[in-house]
Amino acid sequence: MSRSRTWFPSVALALVLFASSVIAEDVVVLTDDNFDKEVGQDRGALVEFYAPWCGHCKKLAPEYEKLGTSFKKAKSTMIGKVDCDSHKDLCSKYGVSGYPTIQWFPKGSLEPKKYEGARTAEALVEFVNTEGGTNVKIAATPSNVVVLTADSFNEIVLDETKDVLVEFYAPWCGHCKSLAPTYEKVATAFKREEDVVIANLDSDKYKDLAEKYGVTGYPTLKFFPKSNKAGEDYDAGRDLDDFVNFINEKSGTSRDGKGQLTSKAGILASLGNLVKEFVSAGSEEKKPVFTQIEDEVEKLKGSTTRYGKMYLKAAKNCMEKGADYAQNEIQRLERILEKPISPAKSDELTLKKNILSTFA
Numbered sequence: 632m633s634r635s636r637t638w639f640p641s642v643a644l645a646l647v648l649f650a651s652s653v654i655a656e657d658v659v660v661l662t663d664d665n666f667d668k669e670v671g672q673d674r675g676a677l678v679e680f681y682a683p684w685c686g687h688c689k690k691l692a693p694e695y696e697k698l699g700t701s702f703k704k705a706k707s708t709m710i711g712k713v714d715c716d717s718h719k720d721l722c723s724k725y726g727v728s729g730y731p732t733i734q735w736f737p738k739g740s741l742e743p744k745k746y747e748g749a750r751t752a753e754a755l756v757e758f759v760n761t762e763g764g765t766n767v768k769i770a771a772t773p774s775n776v777v778v779l780t781a782d783s784f785n786e787i788v789l790d791e792t793k794d795v796l797v798e799f800y801a802p803w804c805g806h807c808k809s810l811a812p813t814y815e816k817v818a819t820a821f822k823r824e825e826d827v828v829i830a831n832l833d834s835d836k837y838k839d840l841a842e843k844y845g846v847t848g849y850p851t852l853k854f855f856p857k858s859n860k861a862g863e864d865y866d867a868g869r870d871l872d873d874f875v876n877f878i879n880e881k882s883g884t885s886r887d888g889k890g891q892l893t894s895k896a897g898i899l900a901s902l903g904n905l906v907k908e909f910v911s912a913g914s915e916e917k918k919p920v921f922t923q924i925e926d927e928v929e930k931l932k933g934s935t936t937r938y939g940k941m942y943l944k945a946a947k948n949c950m951e952k953g954a955d956y957a958q959n960e961i962q963r964l965e966r967i968l969e970k971p972i973s974p975a976k977s978d979e980l981t982l983k984k985n986i987l988s989t990f991a
Contacts (some may be wrong), residue, residue, distance in 0.1 A: 657699035
């Protein structure tokens with residue numbers, strides 16, 4: 632990556648974005664233009680014909696992506712998919728009348744065999760191995776969900792410095808399996824929040840713990856905030872946004888479903904009026920208001936202390952560098968945020984930008 636500094640910035644950025652798009656998905660996107668070039672050639676191909684609005688397709692998606700990841704290094708086999716809303720003629724050509732339809736195209740053939748098995752990564756891998764003569768194992772995907780045991784439960788869940796959401800599940804439970812990909816996205820969204828833990832417990836394996844917390848059905852979700860380690864029932868919805876909104880409200884975080892900080896992150900309501908007064912004050916009048924902001928920042932506790940220091944730095948720079956400082960700095964930060972940077976750096980710059988916006 633260090634060599635990219637010698638390239639023209641626009642070329643470097645384009646290559647990074649291209650690389651990101653290639654590695655973001657291990658399932659080949661097939662279209663009218665590339666289908667015959669990819670399928671029926673020198674390798675076998677498993678193709679999912681799907682529709683973006685189809686519920687069964689959405690449920691299959693994480694399993695199919697796991698399949699693609701498992702076979703990405705298998706040169707003799709390709710895992711692909713076709714959006715039938717965008718490529719109706721192509722799907723009609725292969726007799727697709729419902730979604731998802733999964734078909735196997737042998738090497739050198741455009742005569743498919745329909746897949747009729749279970750829609751799990753395990754079953755799909757077994758089918759492709761049989762048809763393609765491969766011996767691929769399911770790729771292990773790292774998880775951001777903390778797996779609890781009898782030994783770790785108290786240490787993690789009852790930690791009064793953490794807000795912990797726990798899913799009590801059973802391995803055989805269909806609803807638990809359906810929730811799993813969404814729950815993983817929740818854990819990923821909050822993985823950079825040190826005070827938030829997204830965890831689960833196998834209640835079949837640890838029945839005593841499940842009974843202790845009144846679990847009678849699966850999945851049962853309970854929230855253990857810093858202030859109440861007896862636990863609270865999670866009664867909100869089970870879509871990604873429902874979970875994200877719940878955690879943000881309960882934990883004072885400001886993340887979206889992709890784990891990015893929102894425009895509200897770092898904003899302190901307690902300093903709002905003082906900042907307005909500071910911005911509207913003349914050069915000499917700003918100093919006593921700055922002193923008041925300092926006094927309020929000293930009262931802050933926990934993570935808000937960090938934000939308070941950012942407010943002070945922004946106010947000080949506004950006094951020293953003039954009225955245009957905040958707006959100019961925001962524009963500079965926005966240019967940096969448009970480039971590929973680390974998640975931690977993105978968080979830091981987003982917080983600065985949000986706080987500066989109150990001074991602009």
